Amino acid sequence: KQEVTQIPAALSVPEGENLVLNCSFTDSAIYNLQWFRQDPGKGLTSLLLIQSSQREQTSGRLNASLDKSSGRSTLYIAASQPGDSATYLCAVLSRYNQGGKLIFGQGTELSVKP
């Protein structure tokens, strides 16, 4: 059974810092891994999607890496800003159980202080 874990559960940093969020999964047979952002009371916004054959994806100040063999992904946020404060979730789409069924981690709640 696929399980996704995110560490740390919460993180508070001063503005301008570079930071790394971690995600690990137990079954390497994945189709893709996605990182999402969720603001309080809102839905999820897709940040980056990494296919199983890829090693990383970049979008602006965000860079996500994937090491399928070790079951790990990291989300790197450069030069953090107060507007980056949100909960960040990673989710995997299992190769053997697709059809929209993402398995989510519990999220990392990020607070960036001005």
Next chain:
Amino acid sequence: KAGVTQTPRYLIKTRGQQVTLSCSPISGHRSVSWYQQTPGQGLQFLFEYFSETQRNKGNFPGRFSGRQFSNSRSEMNVSTLELGDSALYLCASSLDGHDNSPLHFGNGTRLTVT
């Protein structure tokens, strides 16, 4: 292009009642999936519909059901509501649920059962 639209945004129901939530996917998206989000369990997959057929189902009791219409709009129904059904219900759409395009989430319906 309009995003995923969920209605209503908020619902308050009493134990034993039933409720219907609605989701309109992004135009052209044929896969619609539903998730339940609670503080304790996080995000959990309910079911996924494609071309009016349920293609995948999570581990929820039969009180939770859904359907999809020919225009890809989807509804989910919860019968005989319990206090534990209080949650944020999120709908997501994608082109077909199997490709590598990211899921797009709506802002959710916040259900409170009293």
